[in-house]
Amino acid sequence: MSSWFPPSKPLPVKDGLKARSKRGAIAQKWWSERFIEVLQTIVVGGRLQRGRTYARNGQVIEMELGAGTVTASVQGSRVRPYRVRIGLTPFDDADWGQVAGALVDNAWYTAKLLAGEMPDDIEDVFTAVGLSLFPAGSSDLSMDCTCPDPDGPCKHIAAVFYLLAESFDDDPFTILAWRGRNRDELLGTLSDLRSGGASVAGDDSTDGAASLADCLGSFFSYQAAVPHRTATSTPPDAVLHQAPAVDVSVRGTRLADLLRPAxxxxxxxxxTP
Structure with a gap:
């Protein structure tokens, strides 16, 4: 039997973390929408709506994401804020090695990631090596809240989920960092792999290669079909991804995240209108 708690009004929070969305859907990008779909399968009833209201009203005081764990402080109706933790198993080095190898095999993925974009079919890369980028449901997550609600994920957890979705909108690398690889680590690995592959190919090209005289007839012809690619769209805040990290924060929010909306x-x- 579900426990019942009388209606209560949360204490107001000054300078809390507020969702930008005031109505309708919170997630804007496809990867954030996938995450919200998971939320909607594990949080039911009024908790979902109240969690969305908490996120929009700024009841989340602080939120921090690390490899495998998100922790947050959420102000409810009691004086002491509740502590929320959402855990997701990070991939180990071997797993990320397989992912990086699959990504570097297709330069299009690397170009998209370097431009700050999440390739639409990046899930296929993880699936091909036996991994799932997104949690499939509650069994893939561990969720805890210090509130007295014992019946599954509460509104405080839901509020943190919504703010997580917006953070994924701002920076698609956040979901990868939650799985254990931040932007610099992943792009550094891809760069190293590409450099190593180029050097090997260069060595092979001098071993048993045909002479120029023997291939003049086909030298300027296409050696393979040229794939059709759409132009890569650079996000407005791409410069913030390339700029050196600045260890400055305001009320727990990084300087880069404060500048991103501008x-x-x-x-x-x-x-153009």
């Missing part, structure tokens, strides 16, 4: 706003002012 770059998006500037980009919108230049759009």
């Amino acid at each position: 770059y998006h706003a500037i980009a919108r002012t230049g759009e």
